[in-house]
Amino acid sequence: xxxxxxxxxHFRRSAWEMLxxxxxxxxxxxxxxxxxxxxxxxxxxVTLLGTVMFIIVSxxxx
Amino acid sequence: MLKSSVDRVAEATPHAIAKxxxxxxDRALAxxxxxxxxVLLLAVNIFPLIWTIRLSFTNFRVNRPNAEVEFVGxxxxxxxxxxRDIWLTMQATAHFLIWTIVLQVLIxxxxxxxxxxxxxxxxxxxxxxxxxxxxxxxxxxxFWTFLYQPQIGLFNYAIGFLTGADPSSFSMIGDVALAxxxxxxxxxxxxxxFVMLICLAGLRSIPGSIxxxxxxxxxxxxxxxxxxxxxxxxxxxxxxxxxxxxxxFKMFDLVVQLTGxxxxxxxxxxxxxxKREAFEKWRTGYASAYAVILFVTVFGLASIYVKALNKVxxx
Numbered sequence: 348x349x350x351x352x353x354x355x356x357h358f359r360r361s362a363w364e365m366l367x368x369x370x371x372x373x374x375x376x377x378x379x380x381x382x383x384x385x386x387x388x389x390x391x392x393v394t395l396l397g398t399v400m401f402i403i404v405s406x407x408x409x
Numbered sequence: 410m411l412k413s414s415v416d417r418v419a420e421a422t423p424h425a426i427a428k429x430x431x432x433x434x435d436r437a438l439a440x441x442x443x444x445x446x447x448v449l450l451l452a453v454n455i456f457p458l459i460w461t462i463r464l465s466f467t468n469f470r471v472n473r474p475n476a477e478v479e480f481v482g483x484x485x486x487x488x489x490x491x492x493r494d495i496w497l498t499m500q501a502t503a504h505f506l507i508w509t510i511v512l513q514v515l516i517x518x519x520x521x522x523x524x525x526x527x528x529x530x531x532x533x534x535x536x537x538x539x540x541x542x543x544x545x546x547x548x549x550x551x552f553w554t555f556l557y558q559p560q561i562g563l564f565n566y567a568i569g570f571l572t573g574a575d576p577s578s579f580s581m582i583g584d585v586a587l588a589x590x591x592x593x594x595x596x597x598x599x600x601x602x603f604v605m606l607i608c609l610a611g612l613r614s615i616p617g618s619i620x621x622x623x624x625x626x627x628x629x630x631x632x633x634x635x636x637x638x639x640x641x642x643x644x645x646x647x648x649x650x651x652x653x654x655x656x657x658f659k660m661f662d663l664v665v666q667l668t669g670x671x672x673x674x675x676x677x678x679x680x681x682x683x684k685r686e687a688f689e690k691w692r693t694g695y696a697s698a699y700a701v702i703l704f705v706t707v708f709g710l711a712s713i714y715v716k717a718l719n720k721v722x723x724x
Contacts, residue, residue: 371712394709
């Protein structure tokens, strides 16, 4: 976990890609879950944020 | 003296062409050759995408080309993301997605594990198992419609034979409770071989020496399975899950052939719903926003997929 946060602090690609992937996965789950309409409403923003982040951080150094 | 193939090609090039190319750098030549593909890509992929994004902020209706087009801002997106019917469609897609992936991964991995063992007729069985995924979804949808017929369908007959129920007492594609399972069964039947092939590639990439070392350490078969087979096949399994997830999120043809989204709208997946908004209700701006939401979702999943693929490649 410490390694992950260090990676985030030092702008390492793997850590940021992991964070972006988690956001995308969370967005997809929010889009399809049957429990709360509010989660569904915010799902697109979360997925979009994760996807844009993924595109940007894939240019970070390893 | 023997001439190299490059010299021979250079000599065979007509003088006029050679003269015209003279003076072009390697970089310029590379751009010259790649340019047609880039132009085609821009025209066929990028331009429609940008146009769709533009339309998603308007109230444009393609069946009223002369009507005034108004800029509505984020209204289409807000309407979609607060629409309970579309939310239900997303849930129907999730039900389809989760069950098809679970069944395909479990059955596909089990089949790959069996096929990986050497036995007589191994290749023949592999070919037979792989056959369904080679068929067109339209064909599969059509003949499963016949298999699901309550009166003459073989599926109903088989279920009746096994359970003792009357085959004509239930309709797989006409019953609200059974129709979602009908499409899951067909998709699983069709695409399990694909997952099996990916798992088989993973199983065959494991060096035998690891198992030999485990045998020397007296590790049981069960322990070998959980500590060697599963961890080493896991990246391949993840790849299969992502690939089937993306494909099934876009599922259209098979379900349209089987149920057409019915009965009611119980099997109406997102792509079918989108088609209805765009080409039955003719709400082009609204459907464009819907398409952009689905595109971002699939693009996000595809990004993870590419990352997983690179990890598998590094192995």
